[in-house]
Amino acid sequence: MSIKRSLPTATLSGFALSAVLILTFLKILLQNIPTSMQRAGDSLLTLNANEGVANAVTTVVVYFRGFDTLGEIAVLFIASLGIGLMLGENERCVIKAQSNFMLHTAAQLLFPIITLYGIYVMSYGHLSPGGGFQGGVIVASGVLLLLISHRDFEVPHSFIVTLETFAGVAYVLIGLIGLFTLDVFLGNFLPHDVRQMGMLLSGGIIPIIYIIVGIKVGSEMSMIVQNLIKRGDDV
Amino acid sequence: MFEYLNQPEVIRYIVTVGSMMLLFIGLFGLLTQKHFIKIFISIATMETAVFLFFIGNMFSKDLFAPIITEGFTNVAQMNDPIPHAMILTAIVIGMAVLALGVSMTIEYFKLTGNTEIDKMNEMRH
Amino acid sequence: MIGFIVLLIFVGIIIVAFSAIIQSSLADSIILFMGVGLGSVVLFFIFKAPDVALTEAVIGAGISSLIFLMALKHLKAQV
Numbered sequence: 001m002s003i004k005r006s007l008p009t010a011t012l013s014g015f016a017l018s019a020v021l022i023l024t025f026l027k028i029l030l031q032n033i034p035t036s037m038q039r040a041g042d043s044l045l046t047l048n049a050n051e052g053v054a055n056a057v058t059t060v061v062v063y064f065r066g067f068d069t070l071g072e073i074a075v076l077f078i079a080s081l082g083i084g085l086m087l088g089e090n091e092r093c094v095i096k097a098q099s100n101f102m103l104h105t106a107a108q109l110l111f112p113i114i115t116l117y118g119i120y121v122m123s124y125g126h127l128s129p130g131g132g133f134q135g136g137v138i139v140a141s142g143v144l145l146l147l148i149s150h151r152d153f154e155v156p157h158s159f160i161v162t163l164e165t166f167a168g169v170a171y172v173l174i175g176l177i178g179l180f181t182l183d184v185f186l187g188n189f190l191p192h193d194v195r196q197m198g199m200l201l202s203g204g205i206i207p208i209i210y211i212i213v214g215i216k217v218g219s220e221m222s223m224i225v226q227n228l229i230k231r232g233d234d235v
Numbered sequence: 236m237f238e239y240l241n242q243p244e245v246i247r248y249i250v251t252v253g254s255m256m257l258l259f260i261g262l263f264g265l266l267t268q269k270h271f272i273k274i275f276i277s278i279a280t281m282e283t284a285v286f287l288f289f290i291g292n293m294f295s296k297d298l299f300a301p302i303i304t305e306g307f308t309n310v311a312q313m314n315d316p317i318p319h320a321m322i323l324t325a326i327v328i329g330m331a332v333l334a335l336g337v338s339m340t341i342e343y344f345k346l347t348g349n350t351e352i353d354k355m356n357e358m359r360h
Numbered sequence: 361m362i363g364f365i366v367l368l369i370f371v372g373i374i375i376v377a378f379s380a381i382i383q384s385s386l387a388d389s390i391i392l393f394m395g396v397g398l399g400s401v402v403l404f405f406i407f408k409a410p411d412v413a414l415t416e417a418v419i420g421a422g423i424s425s426l427i428f429l430m431a432l433k434h435l436k437a438q439v
Binding site: 055057121129130131133134137138140141144221224225228229232 | 410411413414415418419422423426427430431433434
């Protein structure tokens, strides 16, 4: 009677295929390393000095490529819609265990600080690194903290729906106002002075649009997080 | 040895080899693992490798961040802002797709009760 | 000095990513994936891209890993 040891064929074939692909890719890539990379943003950096906004990445995301940001918000909306449709029809499950007293008190102390930090990052996005996406997700993580420490807390559904609708409609309305007054979709129709670079009220419509993006992303992430915690299965 | 490693060609070499190794580790995990969550972790690792490759190839030692503050007003010495905007969008969309995939996994588990891709053979009969 | 730090962090990221994939316990795998995100945040900061570093820290090492952990609870996996 012979004892056969089965070769793990899946693992070995995975190793072999990966090794062949690694060697081919690295050989092609390492032969064509460029000595100096071409820069695409030189003209945009000099144009940015005329807009009066300190952060160049904010100008590129919101003003020069604002249509792509509109498409990205649409993708986030479709993802949140899909998660809400699949998980939202289960009945609301109640966490059975009472949470710890320390967690209960500490979450009540930390939630205003986290929300304030998120709003700060959102509204100073044109002066320092930050912006709407980062600030919105920070606010959503504060809501997550409150969801796992209190048993009966739920984000009110109608409030979130109102916020999200207002933010989405306002983005397109600002673009259309720019189209009617300046013949450019998302044109900068508010006064933007170069001498005010570095102040909070500078850059025209750029901080306003980024705050709108932050409100929409924050409310969508809060609904995604609540659907994943409270509506999966019985806990 | 430190002066040898500080040359721009060597740093670009290190970035290329390192991020491609991370990409192929993710590909290996995608090919051989059987649990759903491990497959999603491998996909997320591959996306992180591509972002590192993108940003790492624009690195040069005398550039600084693209934010105009006092003392840093020379526009010609700033980093390029266009790849930063593209990677920002890509990170957010990657997270959204991952969340949708995870919720589909939860629904499939409630329907049939298995979490391995070897046992997904409802369409065979 | 910068080249040496970049080399060290890349080696660390590769080791952590490889051990995240061949772990058998799922909760350990998710926490090691958070380590990959942390290493990439430090690398983005060294490459002088502060916006991308902040976004990756908040989304990659924050919400994305938390989504995996919340799914783990519903899948009733053996932790």
